[in-house]
Structure formats: structure tokens, C-alpha cells
Amino acid sequence: MFQPVTIPLWLFVLILLFAGIAFLSHFLFPSVRWFFRRRMERVVARLNARLERPIQPFKLMRRPDMIVRLVHDPEVAKVIADEAAASGEPESVLQERARRYAREIVPAFSATVYFGIAVRAAKWLSRLIYDVRIDRPGAAVEAGIDKGATVVFVMNHRSNMDYVLVTHLVSTRSALSYAVGEWARVWPLSWLIRASGAYFIHRRRSNPLYRRILSRYVQMATEEGVTQAIFPEGGLSLTGEVGAARLGILSYLVGAWHPGGRDVVFVPVALGYDRVLEDRVLVAAHKEGTRRFRASLWSIAKFVGRQVKRALGGRFHKFGGASVSFGTPVSLAAFMEAPHADPVADLGAALMERIRRNVPVLPVPLLAAAFEGEGAVARAELIRRAEALVARLGDVGARPDLPPGGAAAAVGAAIRLLALRKVVFEEGDEVRVNPVERDLIGFYAAPVRQHLAADAASDRAEMPGYMAD
Numbered sequence: 001m002f003q004p005v006t007i008p009l010w011l012f013v014l015i016l017l018f019a020g021i022a023f024l025s026h027f028l029f030p031s032v033r034w035f036f037r038r039r040m041e042r043v044v045a046r047l048n049a050r051l052e053r054p055i056q057p058f059k060l061m062r063r064p065d066m067i068v069r070l071v072h073d074p075e076v077a078k079v080i081a082d083e084a085a086a087s088g089e090p091e092s093v094l095q096e097r098a099r100r101y102a103r104e105i106v107p108a109f110s111a112t113v114y115f116g117i118a119v120r121a122a123k124w125l126s127r128l129i130y131d132v133r134i135d136r137p138g139a140a141v142e143a144g145i146d147k148g149a150t151v152v153f154v155m156n157h158r159s160n161m162d163y164v165l166v167t168h169l170v171s172t173r174s175a176l177s178y179a180v181g182e183w184a185r186v187w188p189l190s191w192l193i194r195a196s197g198a199y200f201i202h203r204r205r206s207n208p209l210y211r212r213i214l215s216r217y218v219q220m221a222t223e224e225g226v227t228q229a230i231f232p233e234g235g236l237s238l239t240g241e242v243g244a245a246r247l248g249i250l251s252y253l254v255g256a257w258h259p260g261g262r263d264v265v266f267v268p269v270a271l272g273y274d275r276v277l278e279d280r281v282l283v284a285a286h287k288e289g290t291r292r293f294r295a296s297l298w299s300i301a302k303f304v305g306r307q308v309k310r311a312l313g314g315r316f317h318k319f320g321g322a323s324v325s326f327g328t329p330v331s332l333a334a335f336m337e338a339p340h341a342d343p344v345a346d347l348g349a350a351l352m353e354r355i356r357r358n359v360p361v362l363p364v365p366l367l368a369a370a371f372e373g374e375g376a377v378a379r380a381e382l383i384r385r386a387e388a389l390v391a392r393l394g395d396v397g398a399r400p401d402l403p404p405g406g407a408a409a410a411v412g413a414a415i416r417l418l419a420l421r422k423v424v425f426e427e428g429d430e431v432r433v434n435p436v437e438r439d440l441i442g443f444y445a446a447p448v449r450q451h452l453a454a455d456a457a458s459d460r461a462e463m464p465g466y467m468a469d
């Protein structure tokens, strides 16, 4: 019993290692975890005291617990049982697949990462590159919304700066949970996104098990009051116009609502830019008719490097304005009071219409539209056309977001911004579009075109089920 045992050194080291791991996981990790949990709870309590829409307990649930809850949800279990019966695959295999899907979707929200890193970085970056303007303040729009309702920000997707701007602008009121496409599943971006409370979507995966897990996750979050943000177009606009809604996430959100239950209130958010960071990439993708973006990590790094070099040399100019308009909210309870042959399709169309009408028109889109597809126009004529456009935009209820000095000042500012990028050249009295950039001018003119094409006769206040404007 007490005689010595001789073992090789490597085995001794291995035993020590395993003993150390066992000690840590049994004695130290639980208390360390408890310490961090208490700290997190104190941080959240402090944040909730000042946030208009507090961080919901659902958002703070431990990720493993959330995954278990999702995999064992009765609706998910039913899909597993149905698929097992139909395909002959063992239920345990399908359950493992369900766990994999749930792990992919479920976020790992950290209030410290969201408010300490993401919000600060969003504020810094937004202000560094744009003159951020709020066409219609979100606070005023949200003030009338029932405190118990689940708020969902529904946004048009022009740029990867969209969520940076909106995260910054609503950060004093709530923490947003975004629906993010599979493109962002690259480390460390995926870690930051999960820790910011966003959930991942695999847009091309349409098998029933995956879709049921995704829909249940969205519905649980909605039933528990988690403030969310979605891009119903499902990707960046290649043309500059606001596209139609894909109805998946909206249908899950509508499915989470029951008469008499917690209301779901959609806040339409419209974004407009003087310069969209990805403009040339989007225009090229549109031309090729693909959604494959030719922006390698190397080209992004080169772009950032050029801007840093300019900043260090004191030659960095902001990219103009970025304007965000928070539209009149749509209450799902009120919307459902009116009869709808297809409620989800009607809701999607109505929300996108509201976003489309609210897209702010900044100087560059105004100038781009004033070219009217021509290659060269006299400056005075551009100002005259811009003034006429501003009047017509006013007639259809659009709100141009222009500097003091109106159309003339806007034309001057836009020419300066585009000339810096060699998109236009000034030759005497004439402003000439660089022939290789004509598509880019069309891309920027798109929101103006869309405003003017909208049927001015249909008054949004008359749409059934809407909160009054």
C-alpha cells in the first residue's frame, strides 16, 4: 500500500496536467464563473437603470442553456420526429444536427462587449468618416411605443455602415439584436458579432429542421421582448434602390404574436449616404449580375491603409453625410385588426414602402440625379435642376437632407466630394462625369429616382392598421 511506484516522467507530467484540469473545472471555474456572473449582473443593472428598453433576461441567458431550450422545444422535437419517420435516420443523429444548428444561431451576448466595445467603436467610426445626421430622431418616434412591446427596427441595407450608425444612434435607448448573414462567420468578427447579441442566419439553408430552429429562436426572443434589427432585403442593395422584403424573418416575427399578447412594433429605418463605402463593388456586382462581391481582405486593407495615410498627412476628408430617418412605427396588433389576405406579404410590402418614402436625399444623390444621365452639364444648369428636384421631392413627401444654402450649396458640396474621388471633373463652367464612373452616378441617383417614381397619390396615413403619422 505504501511502497513507491516508478513511472516515466512524461506519464507523471500527464497525470499532473489532468489533475490540474480536474481541480480547475471542479473548484476554481465555478467560483470564477460565479464572480463574472455577479459582475455582469451589476453592469446590466446599472445599464438598465438608464436604458429606455432594458436588456431582457432572455438575452442574458447562458448560451448552453439557450441551445438546450431550443433543441428540446416541442416544435423542433416534432420536426425531428417527423424527419426521422420519413427518412429512417435515427432521432439521435437529427438531434445532434439540431444542436449544431442551434450552436450556429444562438448569440453569446455580453453587455460589456456591446456597450464597452461595439457601441464605442460604432460611435467613433461613424463620426470619424461621416457627418452623421438624424433626419427624424428615433427617440421621438419611439416615445409613443408601449414599454412592454417588442421593438423591431426594420432597415434598408445600403452599406456595412448601416448597423454601425444605427447601433450608435440607439445606444442610449436599447441594445439591438441583429439578424446576420453567414458572410460574417469569420473569426474574430463572428465572436464580436455573437458577443454583441446578434444571431446568425444561413440564408441558403432551407431544410425544415434548420428553418424551424431559426424561427423558434426568433419567436422566443420576440415573445421575451428582445429589441431586434433586421434587413428584410436580405443583403446590400446593388442598385441603390430599396428592394422588396424577403418574408422569412418577418413571418417568424408575425408567428410570435398572439391577439392580446405582447405587441410587436416595427420601426422603419431609412438610411441615405453621400458616399457608400462599398459603392464600386456593388455597382460591379450588379453589372455582372451576381451577388459575389469582389472585395478581398487585401483590397479592404489597402483601402483602410490609404485613408490612414491621408489622415496622418492631414489630408483626410470625411465621406460627406450619412443620414438616418426613423419612420412612424407600425404596431402589429393594430395592423392585424384590418383584414389581410396575406398578412406577412402585406406587412413586408407596407414596411418597405414606408422605408422607401423616408430615404433621406443627401447632396450627392441630388447632384447625381441632376445629371439626368448626361455626361457633362453646366454648373448653373445643375443647380437649376437640383432646385427643381427639391421641389418635386417635396411634392411626393420626401425630405431632402441638404446643408444650409439649399440646392445650390448641396450641388457645390457634392461636386467637391465627387471631384476628390475623380468621379466628376470641373472644366470651366462645366461639370463632367468621368466616363468610367457613369454607373456610379446612376447608383447614387437611384434613391431620388425611386422617390419620384413612387405614387404620390397613395397617402401612407391612409394605410390600414398603421399608427397615425
Ligand SMILES: CCCCCCCCCCCCCCCC(=O)SCCNC(=O)CCNC(=O)[C@H](O)C(C)(C)COP(=O)(O)OP(=O)(O)OC[C@H]1O[C@@H](n2cnc3c(N)ncnc32)[C@H](O)[C@@H]1OP(=O)(O)O
Residues within 6 Å of the ligand: 118, 119, 121, 122, 125, 157, 163, 164, 167, 178, 179, 180, 181, 182, 192, 193, 196, 198, 201, 202, 203, 204, 206, 211, 212, 215, 230, 231, 232, 233, 234, 235, 236, 246, 247, 248, 249, 250, 251, 342, 344, 345
Ligand atoms: C465598429 C463596430 C460596430 C459593431 C456594431 C455591432 C452590431 C453587431 C453586428 C451586426 C451586424 C449586422 C449585419 C447584418 C447584415 C446582414 O447580414 S443582412 C443579411 C441577413 N439578414 C437577412 O437575410 C434577413 C432577411 N432575410 C430573410 O428573412 C430570409 O427570408 C431568410 C430567413 C434568410 C430565408 O430566405 P429565403 O430562403 O429566401 O426564403 P423567404 O421566402 O424569404 O422565406 C421563407 C420562409 O418565409 C415564409 N413565408 C414566405 N412568404 C410568406 C407569407 N406570405 N406568409 C407567411 N410566411 C411566408 C415561408 O413559409 C418560409 O418559412 P420557413 O420555411 O423558413 O419556415
